[in-house]
Amino acid sequence: MIVKRRSKIHGWGVFTTTAIAKNTRIVHYAGQKISNRESLRRERRYIRRRQLWCFSLTRRTVIDARVGGNIARFINHSCRPNCYVQIAGGRIWIRAARTIRRGEELTYNYNTDGDGLIACRCRPGCQTLL
Secondary structure, eight states, rough: OOOEEEEEESSSEESSOBBOOTTTTEOOOOOEEEEHHHOOOOOOOHHHTTTEEEEEESSSEEEEETTTTGGGGOOOOSSSSSSSEEEETTTTEEEEEOOOOOOOEEEEOOOOSSOOBOOOOSSOOOOOOO
């Protein structure tokens, strides 16, 4: 249903091999569960490489997809995404926000709460900082 390929947005991306219906659970965001404190330590290093791998699961727990992550870690940010995030049952799910056509790149809004150190690349001229 999904594959990793080079992306026009940034580096690698995740693309559909078949059409995906609206609200379908596509993939969960896998990785190592770590504390918020450990996440902040790791994120300083990741930000220098212009990468975001850590995803808040709860107020105390973060998923670091750099360690034990799956294909979901390659889904790029977009200010106009075709997917959204649902946290349920201790997992972070990526779901289709609308019907997604075969061959389309999957994107979701990272909704970061960081310092805006990485410029968005979702489209030319986007001024958002992640």
